[in-house]
Amino acid sequence: QKEVEQDPGPLSVPEGAIVSLNCTYSNSAFQYFMWYRQYSRKGPELLMYTYSSGNKEDGRFTAQVDKSSKYISLFIRDSQPSDSATYLCAMSGISNTGNQFYFGTGTSLTVIP
Amino acid sequence: KAGVTQTPRYLIKTRGQQVTLSCSPISGHRSVSWYQQTPGQGLQFLFEYFSETQRNKGNFPGRFSGRQFSNSRSEMNVSTLELGDSALYLCASSLLSATYGYTFGSGTRLTVV
Numbered sequence: 001q002k003e004v005e006q007d008p009g010p011l012s013v014p015e016g017a018i019v020s021l022n023c024t025y026s027n028s029a030f031q032y033f034m035w036y037r038q039y040s041r042k043g044p045e046l047l048m049y050t051y052s053s054g055n056k057e058d059g060r061f062t063a064q065v066d067k068s069s070k071y072i073s074l075f076i077r078d079s080q081p082s083d084s085a086t087y088l089c090a091m092s093g094i095s096n097t098g099n100q101f102y103f104g105t106g107t108s109l110t111v112i113p
Numbered sequence: 114k115a116g117v118t119q120t121p122r123y124l125i126k127t128r129g130q131q132v133t134l135s136c137s138p139i140s141g142h143r144s145v146s147w148y149q150q151t152p153g154q155g156l157q158f159l160f161e162y163f164s165e166t167q168r169n170k171g172n173f174p175g176r177f178s179g180r181q182f183s184n185s186r187s188e189m190n191v192s193t194l195e196l197g198d199s200a201l202y203l204c205a206s207s208l209l210s211a212t213y214g215y216t217f218g219s220g221t222r223l224t225v226v
Contacts, residue, residue: 006155034214043117043203043217044156088156092212100169101215103148105155 003027006089006104015113019076023089023104026070030093030102033065035074038086038106047087048074079111115140117218119204125224131192134221138185138206144168145187146215147179150201159202162187163209194225 006023013019021035031052036044048063050056050072056063062075072091076083086106118137126132138145146169147159158171162181181187185206191198201222205215 032212036217041219043205043219044215045217046214049214090156100158100161100171101146102158103156105153 001026003102004089004091004104007107008105010108010110012110012112013079015079015081015111017079017111019079019083019109019111021074021076021087021089021107021109023072023091024070025072025091025102027091027093027102028067028070030091032092032101033063033072034090034101035061035063036088036090036103038088040085044088079109081111081113084110117204117206117216119202119218119221121221122219123222123224125226126194128194128196128225130194131190132194132223134189134191134202134204134223136187136189136204136206136218138187138204139216142206142208142216143185144207144210145181145185146205146207147187147189148203148205149173150203150220151199156203159189191223196225199223199225 004025033050035048037047038044053065053067060077064073088106089104090101092101120135144163146161148156150156161169165181176192179189201220203220204218
């Protein structure tokens with residue numbers, strides 16, 4: 001079983017829609033949760049960072065962490081064509097090989113004008 | 114300030130050859146991590162270097178190795194290349210640890226033929 005599971009999509013939505021992206025994980029030691037956005041031919045860029053459970057909002061983006069369910073989400077409000085990218089969840093904690101990050105495989109999002 | 118710089122951007126090698134990839138982190142960042150990104154597996158952690166010492170290592174064979182220099186620049190070497198090594202290799206830097214996230218480079222696209 002993979003440490004982190006993420007639906008690869010692809011996801012296609014009209015401009016202005018609310019987008020929900022999700023990841024599940026199996027390691028209860030994970031405490032740091034992040035979302036990265038990756039445009040084609042670019043490296044991932046950090047979008048949101050959350051420590052432990054709870055919500056965090058930044059502009060049109062909201063990250064949620066539910067540690068009891070081992071489930072994290074990223075919501076994008078009023079989606080724009082410029083949001084079209086692959087979104088990767090990442091998480092970290094102490095594992096059997098020390099503190100390292102585990103990534104989901106990414107969800108491809110297309111926002112149609 | 115300059116971001117994470119990876120060279121070369123693209124590389125084509127033959128099976129059995131070896132390859133060296135280079136990464137210059139953001140100025141002042143002392144931690145450099147390497148990831149392999151493939152469509153099926155997503156980002157997989159190779160290793161992390163901090164102050165010229167390997168601090169953490171993923172589950173890759175010994176053909177994958179790395180090092181870090183006193184100026185924090187890092188190199189990654191893959192010996193005896195296999196077709197399955199074809200991937201995007203990403204370097205990521207952080208100040209001390211990746212607890213608050215990485216800054217990624219644009220990657221080196223390696224194709225093994």
